Amino acid sequence: xxxxxxxxxxxxxxxxxxxxxxxxxxxxxxxxxxxxxxxxxxxxxxxxxxxxxxxxxxxxx
Numbered sequence: 622x623x624x625x626x627x628x629x630x631x632x633x634x635x636x637x638x639x640x641x642x643x644x645x646x647x648x649x650x651x652x653x654x655x656x657x658x659x660x661x662x663x664x665x666x667x668x669x670x671x672x673x674x675x676x677x678x679x680x681x682x
Contacts, residue, residue: 623679628664630657632671639663639672 629636639655656663662672 623681624676625679626674626676628655628672628674630660630662630671631673632657632660632662632669636673 628639630639631637637657637659639657641653641655654663654665657672660669660671662669664672664674
């Protein structure tokens with residue numbers, strides 16, 4: 622069983638799943654951070670406090 626985190630933004634009053642930005646070449650060591658396509662909020666930069674998460678269990682493992 623694995624547990625992974627899904628990030629959502631509530632800037633539209635409904636939870637919308639955050640998308641991941643693709644990393645450019647040369648940025649291999651860095652992890653892509655999820656961001657909101659509408660307001661640009663990320664888990665580390667969320668001034669309006671609209672980013673939430675849910676932990677999802679995967680029973681396939």
